[in-house]
Every structure is written in structure tokens, then in C-alpha cells.
Amino acid sequence: MNRKVALISITVAFAAGFAGPVPPFDAGAFAQTKTAPGITGKVSSKEEGTMEGVVVSAKRQGATIMVSVVTNKQGEYTFPGDRVESGVYEITTRAIGYVLKPTTTTVTVGTTDRLDLEVTKASYQQLALQMSNSEWIQSAPGTPAQKVAMLRCLDCHGMQRPMFSRHNAEHMAISVQRMTVHTANASPTFPFFSQNASGVLSNPPSKGEADFGAYLASINLSTHGDKWSFPLKPMPRPTGKATQVIMTTYDLPGLSAPHDTLLDKEGNVWVSNFQEQFITKLEPKTGKVTQYSVPISKPGFPTGGLMITQDRDGNIWQGMMGQAQIAKLDVKTGKVSILLAPDWDKGDTRFTMIDALHSHVDGKLWTKTNGGPDPTHANKLYQVDISTGQFKEILPPVGKRDIAAYGLVSDLDNNVYGLDNSSAQKQIWRTDGKTGETKYIDLPGGGGRRGHIDSQNRLWFSQFHDNRYGMYDPKTEKVMLWDVPTPFAGAYDVQYDDRRYVWGADMSTDLAQRMDMETGEWTAFLLPISINTRHVDVQKNPNGLSSLWTEGQQNGKIVHIEPLMP
Amino acid sequence: MAKFDLLSRRATVKGIGAAALASCGIASAARAQVYKPQEQMKLTQKAAHYQDGPMKDESCASCPYFIQPNACVTVDGPVSVNGWCPMYTQFSPFDRGAHCAGAKSC
Numbered sequence: 001m002n003r004k005v006a007l008i009s010i011t012v013a014f015a016a017g018f019a020g021p022v023p024p025f026d027a028g029a030f031a032q033t034k035t036a037p038g039i040t041g042k043v044s045s046k047e048e049g050t051m052e053g054v055v056v057s058a059k060r061q062g063a064t065i066m067v068s069v070v071t072n073k074q075g076e077y078t079f080p081g082d083r084v085e086s087g088v089y090e091i092t093t094r095a096i097g098y099v100l101k102p103t104t105t106t107v108t109v110g111t112t113d114r115l116d117l118e119v120t121k122a123s124y125q126q127l128a129l130q131m132s133n134s135e136w137i138q139s140a141p142g143t144p145a146q147k148v149a150m151l152r153c154l155d156c157h158g159m160q161r162p163m164f165s166r167h168n169a170e171h172m173a174i175s176v177q178r179m180t181v182h183t184a185n186a187s188p189t190f191p192f193f194s195q196n197a198s199g200v201l202s203n204p205p206s207k208g209e210a211d212f213g214a215y216l217a218s219i220n221l222s223t224h225g226d227k228w229s230f231p232l233k234p235m236p237r238p239t240g241k242a243t244q245v246i247m248t249t250y251d252l253p254g255l256s257a258p259h260d261t262l263l264d265k266e267g268n269v270w271v272s273n274f275q276e277q278f279i280t281k282l283e284p285k286t287g288k289v290t291q292y293s294v295p296i297s298k299p300g301f302p303t304g305g306l307m308i309t310q311d312r313d314g315n316i317w318q319g320m321m322g323q324a325q326i327a328k329l330d331v332k333t334g335k336v337s338i339l340l341a342p343d344w345d346k347g348d349t350r351f352t353m354i355d356a357l358h359s360h361v362d363g364k365l366w367t368k369t370n371g372g373p374d375p376t377h378a379n380k381l382y383q384v385d386i387s388t389g390q391f392k393e394i395l396p397p398v399g400k401r402d403i404a405a406y407g408l409v410s411d412l413d414n415n416v417y418g419l420d421n422s423s424a425q426k427q428i429w430r431t432d433g434k435t436g437e438t439k440y441i442d443l444p445g446g447g448g449r450r451g452h453i454d455s456q457n458r459l460w461f462s463q464f465h466d467n468r469y470g471m472y473d474p475k476t477e478k479v480m481l482w483d484v485p486t487p488f489a490g491a492y493d494v495q496y497d498d499r500r501y502v503w504g505a506d507m508s509t510d511l512a513q514r515m516d517m518e519t520g521e522w523t524a525f526l527l528p529i530s531i532n533t534r535h536v537d538v539q540k541n542p543n544g545l546s547s548l549w550t551e552g553q554q555n556g557k558i559v560h561i562e563p564l565m566p
Numbered sequence: 567m568a569k570f571d572l573l574s575r576r577a578t579v580k581g582i583g584a585a586a587l588a589s590c591g592i593a594s595a596a597r598a599q600v601y602k603p604q605e606q607m608k609l610t611q612k613a614a615h616y617q618d619g620p621m622k623d624e625s626c627a628s629c630p631y632f633i634q635p636n637a638c639v640t641v642d643g644p645v646s647v648n649g650w651c652p653m654y655t656q657f658s659p660f661d662r663g664a665h666c667a668g669a670k671s672c
Contacts, residue, residue, distance in 0.1 A: 157662055161655070171652045174615055178653070188659045191631075191640050193607050201613035257662070300605060554662035 038084035038107055039091075041115040042075045045098055050075025053237025055094035056117070057249075057528045060087045061104075064251040064287040068528035070243040083246065085109060094528055096130045096234040097122050127232055132530065133159040134508035137488045139233040140219045144488075148465055149212060151490040153179075154507040154532055156187050158554065166222045173213030177205040183302045184352070185321055187554070189255055190275040192302035192322070195348045235486070235509075238526045244564040245525050249557050250287055252280065258551035260308040260535040261558055262316075269549060269558060272318050274534075275304040279318050279329050279336065282558055292336050294320055294327040297344065307353045307408070307535075311386070312360040319351035319367060326354060326367060326384070339389050342382075346373040353408035359386055361414035362433060368408060368418075379404040381418070381431065394436045403429060403438060407450035411474075412457045419448030419461050428461065428472070441472060443479060450535065452495040462491040462504060469494040469504055469515070484513060485522050495538045497546035500566075505533035505550050512536075512548050512561045525561050530554070608642040616641050616651040624654050631659070 043054040056077045059066035067084065071077045084107050091103040098119035105115045122130065131139070136159035137150050153162055156179070167175060181197035205213065219229065250269075252258060257274040264270060271280040277294040296303065302322030309317045316329040324344035328337050343349045348371040356365035364383040371378055379402040381394045396403045404425070405418030414433045428448045431438045445468060451461030459472045463481070467489050470481045482502075484491045486509050494504035502515040510531055511524040531552040539547045539560075547562040626632040627647045631639040638645045640653055 160661075161657060164657075165655075167652065174652045187662050188655075188657065189662060190606070191659075193609060193640075195607070197607070198610040198613035201609060201615075255660070300607060302606070 035080045035082045036110075037078045037112045038081040038109075039079040039089070039105060039113045039115055041077060041117060043071045043077060043093065043095070043117045043119060044075055045119045045121070047121060051095060051098075051119070051237070053095070053239055053243055053526070054098075054119070055247075055526055055528045057092045057094070058084060058089045058105075059092075060085060060089050060107075063087075064289075066249040066251075066528065068247040068249065070238060070245060070526070072243050073239070080246070081109065081112070083248075091115065091117065092528075093117065093119055094526065095119055095237060096132075096135070097127055099126055124227070124232075127234070128164075128228075129160075131159075131232060131234065132508065132510045133532070134486060134489055134506075134510070135232070135234050136160075136163055137508060138235070139230055140228075141230050142215060142219070146212070146215050147488045148490075151464070151488065151508060154490065155184065156182060158530070158532070159508075161188075162216050163220055163228070165216075165220045167213075167217060167220065168222050169210075169214040169217040171213075172217040172220070172222075173205040173210040176209045176213045176216070177201060180209070183322060183350075185257075185259075185274045185302060185304045185306070187257060187275060189257075190302070190304075192275075238524065241523050241563075241565060242525055246562045246564065247525070247528055248284070248560045248562075249529055250282055250284065250289075250559070252282070252556045252558065253289055253291070254556075256280065256556040257304070257553055258556065258558060259304075259306050259553055261537050261549045261551045262308050262310060262535075263537045263539055263549050264310060264314065270308055270310065270316050271551065271558060272305040272308040274306065274553060275302075277303045277305075277320065277323070279305070279308070279316055279327060284560065292329050292334065294318070294323075294325065294336055295338065297323050297325055297338065297340060301348075302350075306351070307355070309354055309356045309365070311356040311365070315356075317354055317356045317365065319354035321350045321352060322348070324349045324351060324369070326351065339384065339391075341369050342380075342391050342393070343369075343372045347371055349373075352406070355408050355410040355416065356386070358410040358412060358414040361412075363387055364414065364433065366408055366410055366414075366416040368403075368405065377402060381405075381416075383433070394431055394438070397438055400438070400440075403431070405429070407448060407461070409451050409453055409459060409461070411453045411459070417451070417459050417461075417472075419451060421447055421449045421464055428459075430474070441477075441479070443470070444481065449491070450493040452493075452538075454496040455498045458496075460494050460496050460502065462494045462506075464490055464492060467491050467506075469502060471496075482515065486511060486513075486524065492533050493536045493550075495536055497538045497540050499540070499542075499546065501546055503536055503538050503546070503548045505531065505536050505548070507532045507534075512550065514548075514563065516566075523563070525563070527559055527561070529557055529559065531557075531559065606639075608638070608640055610642055611645075614641040614651045614653065616645060616649060618646050618649050620648055621650040621654070625650050626654075628656070629654050630657075631655075 044050045052073045054071040057068040069077050086109045093100040099122045100119050183192040186192040258271045259274040260272040262270040269282040278291040281290045305318040305320045314331045318327045324341040326339040354367040359365045369380045381403045382391045406421040407419035409417045418429045425447050427440045429440045445466035448461035449464040461470045467484045468481045489506040489509045492506045504513045510527045514523045532554045533550045537549045626649045636644045
């Protein structure tokens with residue numbers, strides 16, 4: 001049964017579950033493609049026989065591109081011939097609870113390589129290492145508030161670190177407190193601290209930090225030796241339509257930590273590096289990666305950028321956080337130039353979001369800073385004149401709080417929406433680009449995290465803490481909200497393809513979600529890699545199905561998800 | 567049941583190529599001489615809750631943030647090879663949380 005979306009003013013629409021019923025389809029869908037299969041076979045195990053929903057990946061030795069497909073109801077998988085080249089391929093599988101011995105196969109273009117795979121039951125330790133962040137959060141006992149709080153761990157690392165730790169409550173509380181003084185773009189590889197970190201940590205943990213530390217110590221390995229006190233509960237494998245997909249994963253070099261992924265008109269993918277001073281370009285046809293260096297303005301301060309945006313001329317703009325820079329890459333010349341924030345050299349002034357997408361309307365881009373010398377006015381919204389580099393601060397309405405937000409999204413008229421991710425604020429806001437007036441829009445639940453504008457000038461946004469996708473229509477001033485079917489996913493970004501589908505992803509589930517606006521059906525595609533998504537970019541296709549680009553922020557990969565059926 | 571030891575898993579560290587290691591989610595205790603972080607602000611020893619002695623079988627000697635002979639990526643000042651702080655970890659700094667999913671079967 002498909003459930004239609006109800007259209008009423010500010011409503012929460014509960015969509016069908018992600019494993020819900022799908023229309024019948026041809027299990028041999030691949031056989032209908034015009035390209036002869038490159039590699040095909042079945043996946044089975046002693047426990048289940050043939051297995052549906054196993055992600056099978058093929059990566060040619062020495063290559064930086066991996067292709068993945070999923071077994072259908074008959075346990076069959078097929079790599080189309082035009083997705084593989086001649087060579088030796090490493091074959092891997094993703095089926096939680098099962099492992100595949102090291103497997104390679106030799107492909108010769110023009111012939112079909114038959115390769116049946118048998119996976120074996122994983123040990124308890126292997127299962128623990130396979131668990132996704134979401135599976136840990138869902139498995140662990142705890143209140144909904146505690147589970148949502150664990151999503152914050154994923155800002156910097158996966159759930160393995162707290163879950164595998166042996167810290168007692170005291171040391172876990174100290175660790176929880178320390179997490180609050182790492183910068184937003186810190187990671188185990190780059191454990192950046194904020195300027196006042198030592199001062200803050202010289203005080204004991206707060207009660208909230210102590211309570212959360214005690215909770216984490218109750219579910220880690222500190223008291224139960226080598227086993228957790230609760231059963232490990234993996235999510236079921238994909239079925240039906242969710243198995244009809246091809247996914248391509250691209251390796252980025254070195255210690256890349258991609259935050260935003262942006263597809264340009266030429267088919268290149270631009271990537272922000274969350275921790276290093278690069279603007280990165282990926283050419284998907286070849287996997288070639290070019291990194292454009294951004295110089296350092298503040299030695300000793302955290303490096304890296306967050307949001308990446310493109311203007312109508314194709315130039316790339318990136319907000320370089322701790323360096324308090326806006327970096328612009330002139331795509332014609334390959335040269336990088338920098339604008340420094342007002343108060344760039346005072347305190348920890350830092351950029352997060354920047355939006356130049358509609359700057360052609362009035363010659364201005366939108367950006368915001370956090371931190372700075374005045375703690376009572378730490379959030380600042382700016383319009384920046386692209387031709388002069390002048391910053392103009394947009395002040396909040398008199399009597400109103402700072403225009404705080406995480407996500408910034410410009411609309412077709414180059415007004416800007418601010419998505420305030422605070423669970424306490426329960427609002428998003430919209431600032432008029434001409435007048436500077438800001439209007440606050442009340443929402444059920446906690447504000448928004450990131451989003452996109454569609455061709456009808458409607459704002460699509462995610463609600464991180466409430467795990468919803470939302471849409472605000474400024475013409476009707478109505479808001480619609482949909483619960484993401486996977487609980488505690490931490491919905492991060494969402495975009496409409498301007499035809500039929502809403503795409504989204506999150507920090508924890510390793511799923512790309514597609515919601516059919518005509519039927520209300522959700523399809524959750526299980527990715528071959530662990531992803532911790534911070535941004536999605538929909539590849540629109542006026543003649544066929546849209547597809548999704550997103551990134552593995554913590555493993556340096558970009559992934560393209562192409563569904564094969566509506 | 568054998569002690570669950572992250573270090574016993576098959577892993578190779580290839581210097582900067584350890585990013586590939588992180589991509590397959592295999593944790594390894596990469597030593598700081600392999601992991602070369604950039605200069606950054608450190609915590610004071612008080613803020614880090616550093617102590618000069620070990621915590622059971624954990625000590626700076628086996629922490630990937632330890633820089634021989636007596637320094638640390640994240641804690642200021644000289645630290646002892648036998649010291650400890652709650653930032654101690656057996657996870658490689660290159661392992662940012664990409665668990666063992668698909669790219670390399672565990």
C-alpha cells in the first residue's frame with residue numbers, strides 16, 4: 001500500500017516505511033540493458049542460500065574508482081559491461097553479519113565473467129566492526145534524547161570510538177567535556193582545539209557532561225569485557241527496488257575529508273576539504289583529482305573549508321573556516337584569491353557557510369561568521385559584493401536574537417534562508433536581499449540543518465534532531481514535514497529533483513534515501529562504503545531518473561548513486 | 567573468548583597511504599612517527615588530565631599521538647612514555663570512523 005502525502009499547513013506527514021511494498025519488477029532488470037554483463041553471479045551463504053540485498057563491489061587493482069551493484073531477489077548481481085574494463089578486479093561485499101574471503105577476478109572486455117560468491121558468517125568481533133553508526137545507536141539502550149545526543153559524536157568520528165572504549169564514567173565525562181572544545185572540523189587526524197580549550201577543561205565537567213559520560217560508560221566495553229551489554233542489532237538488507245542501483249565510489253587522495261560535493265554543468269565534481277586548505281576537483285570519467293591550494297592566513301589556526309558553492313560564471317567559492325577566509329577559484333585561470341572576514345584576525349572568527357549560487361541577481365553572495373571578539377554578537381550574516389569584496393553586515397531585527405544558523409540557502413531572487421540547527425530554537429529564517437529584513441518561520445521540532453531551493457523557489461531542508469525532511473513554500477507560507485523512516489538517522493541534507501523525487505542522506509545510516517513525491521514511497525539505497533554525509537547534490541535528468549552525489553566525510557570518498565528503476 | 571584486540575586485525579600502514587587504511591575501516595595503532603600531524607594548538611597537561619604513570623595496561627608508549635621520545639600531538643610539554651591521559655586510544659588517527667563496510671570485508 002502506498003501512502004499519499006497529505007497537504008495541509010504545517011503538518012507532519014508519516015510516509016511509508018523504507019522496506020515497504022514496491023510494485024512488481026523484473027528481477028532480471030539488468031538483462032534488459034543494452035550492454036552485455038561484465039561480471040555476473042550469485043551470492044549465497046550456508047545460512048540463507050541465495051541472498052538478496054548484498055552490495056557487491058568491484059575495483060580494478062590500482063584504480064581509484066569502485067563500482068557496486070546489489071543482488072536481487074534471486075541473489076543475482078550484474079556489473080554492466082560498460083562499467084568495467086579489462087583487468088584484475090578485487091571483489092568485496094557488504095552484507096552485515098557475513099564476510100567474503102579475499103576475492104579477485106579477471107575481466108576481459110567483451111566477455112562475461114561468471115563469479116559466484118559464497119559469504120560466511122561473521123564472528124562477533126567482525127560483526128561489531130561492521131556495524132554502521134546508526135546500527136550502534138539503534139542497538140544501544142537509552143532514551144531518545146540520549147540516542148540523539150550520540151549523533152553529535154559523528155561530527156568528528158564514528159561510533160566505534162565511544163563504543164569500543166573502556167573508559168569508566170569519570171574518564172568518559174572528561175572525554176565528553178573535551179569534545180566540546182574541539183573545533184567543528186576536528187577529527188582524530190586533525191584534533192584541532194578551540195582557542196579557549198585549556199581554560200574550559202580546567203573546570204570539572206558539567207552535570208550534563210557527567211551524565212552523558214555515565215551513560216556512554218554504561219554501554220561501552222568498560223564493564224563487560226569483550227562483549228557489549230546489549231545485543232548488536234543490524235538493520236535488514238535492502239530488498240526490491242533498493243537493489244536496483246549502480247553506485248560508483250571515487251577515492252580522493254591523501255587525508256581528504258570531503259564536506260560538500262557539488263556537480264557542475266560540465267560534469268565535474270567540486271569538493272570542499274573539511275580539514276586541509278584545498279579546493280578539490282574530481283573528474284568522474286577518469287577519476288582524476290586536482291587540488292587547488294588555498295594559502296594560510298592564520299598560522300596555527302584550524303585549516304579547511306566547509307561549504308562550496310558556484311556562481312553563474314562557474315567560479316568556485318569556499319568558506320575556509322578557522323582561517324576566516326573566503327577562497328575563490330577562477331575556473332578559467334586556475335588561480336585562487338582570498339577575501340578575509342571582517343575581524344578575521346580577532347579571536348576565533350571563522351566562516352562556515354557561503355552561498356554564491358544566485359549572486360548573478362545582484363552581484364552579492366551570502367556568508368556568515370561565528371566567533372569573533374564579541375561573544376554577545378558571535379553570529380554575523382553578511383552580503384558580500386563580489387566585484388568590490390565589501391562585506392555588509394545584515395543585523396537581526398531589533399530585539400531579536402542573533403541571526404544564528406548553520407545552513408544558508410539562497411533562493412532564486414538571492415534572498416537567503418538560515419537554517420538554525422539548534423533544537424531549542426524551532427525556527428528557520430529568511431532575509432530579504434534588497435531590504436535586509438528578516439522573517440522568522442516557526443517549525444515543529446528543531447529548526448533545520450541544510451537544504452536546497454527547488455525550481456519553484458521552495459526551500460527543502462533537513463531537521464537533524466527530529467530526523468525529518470521539510471519543505472517551506474514562501475508563496476503559501478506552508479511547511480510540510482516527513483519523518484525519515486530509519487530512526488535516529490540524523491537527517492543532514494535534502495534536495496528535490498524538480499520532477500518527482502526527493503533525495504537525502506545523513507551522518508549515520510550509510511543510506512541514500514529517495515522519496516517518491518507521487519506515491520509517498522521511500523527507497524533506501526545501502527551504500528558500499530561508510531558515509532557520513534554533510535551535503536547532497538542531485539544530478540537532475542529531464543529525460544530519465546535523477547541520481548545523487550554525496551561524500552564520505554570521514555573516509556575521503558565521493559559516491560554517485562544511480563537508481564535503475566522508478 | 568579471546569581478548570578483543572583491535573591491534574590483532576590484519577592491517578598495513580603505508581605512511582600517508584594509511585588514508586586507504588582508514589577507508590576500509592581497519593583500525594591500527596599507527597605510531598606518531600608515521601602519523602605526521604600539522605602544527606596545532608595543544609592542551610595544557612592539567613586540561614588534558616595527563617598523569618605521569620600508566621592507566622592499567624595503557625600508556626603513552628602505545629598511543630598513536632605520542633611523539634618519541636617525550637612529546638605529544640595534543641598535550642603540551644614533555645610527556646613520559648609511561649604517562650597517560652584520557653585521550654589515549656588504540657585507534658589510528660587515520661581511522662576517522664569509516665567502519666568496515668564493503669570496501670574491505672572484515
